[in-house]
Amino acid sequence: MxxxxxxxxxxxxxxxxxxxxxxxxxxxxxxxxxxxxxxxxxxxxxxxxxxxxxxxxxxxxxxxxxxxxxxxxxxxxxxxxxxxRDTPMLLYLNCHAALEQMRRQAEREGERGPRVIVVGPSDVGKTTLCRLLLNYAVRLGRRPTLVDLDVGQGSVSVPGTVGALYVERPADVEEGFCVRAPLVYHFGSTTPGTNIKLYNRITSRLAEAFNQRCELNRRAAVGGCVINTCGWVRGSGYQALVHAASAFEVDVALVLDQERLYNELKRDLPHFVRTALLPKSGGAVGRSKDFRRERRDQKGSFEDPDPELHADFGSLQERDPLSCFHNWPLFGTPGARPESPARVWKPRISGLWRRGGSRVVVTAGDSCVVGEAGTSSAVGPKTRGLCDLRAQSWGRKKRRNGLCNIVNQRVKSPRSLGKRRYPSLPY
Structure with a gap:
C-alpha cells in the first residue's frame, strides 16, 4: 500500500x-x-x-x-x-517595489539602501510583513538584514533577546529563516518596560554593529534592513520606537492598522522619513497570553525534549575573541568599559543551547552571543560581555540616497532633500 x-x-x-x-x-x-x-x-x-x-x-x-x-x-x-479574496498583498508588493527602486538608486550612486521599520500594535502581522519584504528582496538577489527588536517572541533567537540576521536565502516554509550566525544581545525580559533604558541602549549598540557591518560589506549596505518591533506603542513604548528609528536612521516607516500611531510618527520623525499606513491582513488574529507563553517556552526552554537541542559545555575554553563572529563586529555589553582583546575570561554560564549548527550562549552578564558550532565564546563577569574591540566613536554619516514615495513609487532627487540627519541620542 x-x-x-x-x-x-x-x-x-x-x-x-x-x-x-x-x-x-x-x-x-x-x-x-x-x-x-x-x-x-x-x-x-x-x-x-x-x-x-x-x-x-x-x-x-x-x-x-x-x-x-x-x-x-x-x-x-x-x-x-x-x-x-480580500487581501492587502498588492499594497505589500507595492512597498517591495518602492524599496527595490531605492536599492537600485543606492547601487548606482554608491550609497546605502533603505532601512525600514515596521510598527503597529500587537497581532497585526508585523513579523509576517517583515518576512514577506525580506523574502521578496532575497529572491531578487539582494542581501537585506532582519533586525528583531521584539523581545516578547524572538524571531532571530530565544525570547528576551534582540538581534540582527544577515538574510541570504528565502525563509523555509516550515522553519523560517536560517539562523546560522546572527548577532544577538541579551535583554533578560520579555517586556521592554522592565528596563527601558537598557532596552534603548542595546538598540543603539545593535545599530552601531549594523552600521559597521554595512561599512565592511557593500551588499549588506545596499540591501538595507527591515526592523521588526514590539507591539507596545503607547508611552515609553512609543518613545522606544522613535529611539529605534533614530538609532538605525530609518528611511521608511510602515505602520500597520493604527492611524493614530501613523500621525504621531509623521509628526515626530524627521521630514525625510517616508511614513506609510498599511492595512493588516484579515488572517492576522489575536493571540491570548497563554498562547504567547507557550510559544516562548517552545523557543527558549532549557528542558526542551528535542534531541537536537541539548546542553554542551565542553567546548568553552579561553580563546581568541576574534573567533566569536566571522561575519559580525564585536561589541561589548552596553555600559561596559572596553577591554584589551588579550583579556578574555572564562564565562560563568547561565545556559547554552545548540540547534543544528548554531549555538546560543547566555552569560551571567547582560549579553547573549550566537555563533557557529565550534566558534562559541563569551567573557566572564569581570568584562560583563564581549570586548569592544573598537572603542572609537562612530560618527553618523549623511545619507544622500534617494527616498521613494511608498504610494506612487516616485523617487525624489537627493538634492531636493537637503541635509538629512537624525538628532543625537542620549545613549
Missing amino acids: TEEAQDPRPVSRYELEKETELRFEVEPGETVELELVSGLAEVFGTELTRHRPYTFAGGSKSAVFTWHGCCVQLRGRPEVAYVS
Missing part, C-alpha cells in the same frame, strides 16, 4: 483564483500537511514547490497566496480553512 493510502487523515482540495489566498489554522496537538498540486503559490513570500508536502505543527497560522491561480490540498483536520 502507498503512503497516501495508509494515512487516514482527510484530504481537502482548494482551487484558488489569481490574487486570492487560502488561510488556515492548525489545532494544538495536531499537524496539517500542505501540498501544491498545480500552478504557482507562495507562503509569506516563499515560493512553494509542487508535489512536496509541507508540515505545519499545532498552533500554526498560515496563508497560501497565488498571483496566477493554483490548486492546493490540505491533509489533516485544520481548525479553520477558507479562501479569501
Whole structure:
C-alpha cells in the first residue's frame, strides 16, 4: 500500500483564483500537511514547490497566496480553512517595489539602501510583513538584514533577546529563516518596560554593529534592513520606537492598522522619513497570553525534549575573541568599559543551547552571543560581555540616497532633500 493510502487523515482540495489566498489554522496537538498540486503559490513570500508536502505543527497560522491561480490540498483536520479574496498583498508588493527602486538608486550612486521599520500594535502581522519584504528582496538577489527588536517572541533567537540576521536565502516554509550566525544581545525580559533604558541602549549598540557591518560589506549596505518591533506603542513604548528609528536612521516607516500611531510618527520623525499606513491582513488574529507563553517556552526552554537541542559545555575554553563572529563586529555589553582583546575570561554560564549548527550562549552578564558550532565564546563577569574591540566613536554619516514615495513609487532627487540627519541620542 502507498503512503497516501495508509494515512487516514482527510484530504481537502482548494482551487484558488489569481490574487486570492487560502488561510488556515492548525489545532494544538495536531499537524496539517500542505501540498501544491498545480500552478504557482507562495507562503509569506516563499515560493512553494509542487508535489512536496509541507508540515505545519499545532498552533500554526498560515496563508497560501497565488498571483496566477493554483490548486492546493490540505491533509489533516485544520481548525479553520477558507479562501479569501480580500487581501492587502498588492499594497505589500507595492512597498517591495518602492524599496527595490531605492536599492537600485543606492547601487548606482554608491550609497546605502533603505532601512525600514515596521510598527503597529500587537497581532497585526508585523513579523509576517517583515518576512514577506525580506523574502521578496532575497529572491531578487539582494542581501537585506532582519533586525528583531521584539523581545516578547524572538524571531532571530530565544525570547528576551534582540538581534540582527544577515538574510541570504528565502525563509523555509516550515522553519523560517536560517539562523546560522546572527548577532544577538541579551535583554533578560520579555517586556521592554522592565528596563527601558537598557532596552534603548542595546538598540543603539545593535545599530552601531549594523552600521559597521554595512561599512565592511557593500551588499549588506545596499540591501538595507527591515526592523521588526514590539507591539507596545503607547508611552515609553512609543518613545522606544522613535529611539529605534533614530538609532538605525530609518528611511521608511510602515505602520500597520493604527492611524493614530501613523500621525504621531509623521509628526515626530524627521521630514525625510517616508511614513506609510498599511492595512493588516484579515488572517492576522489575536493571540491570548497563554498562547504567547507557550510559544516562548517552545523557543527558549532549557528542558526542551528535542534531541537536537541539548546542553554542551565542553567546548568553552579561553580563546581568541576574534573567533566569536566571522561575519559580525564585536561589541561589548552596553555600559561596559572596553577591554584589551588579550583579556578574555572564562564565562560563568547561565545556559547554552545548540540547534543544528548554531549555538546560543547566555552569560551571567547582560549579553547573549550566537555563533557557529565550534566558534562559541563569551567573557566572564569581570568584562560583563564581549570586548569592544573598537572603542572609537562612530560618527553618523549623511545619507544622500534617494527616498521613494511608498504610494506612487516616485523617487525624489537627493538634492531636493537637503541635509538629512537624525538628532543625537542620549545613549
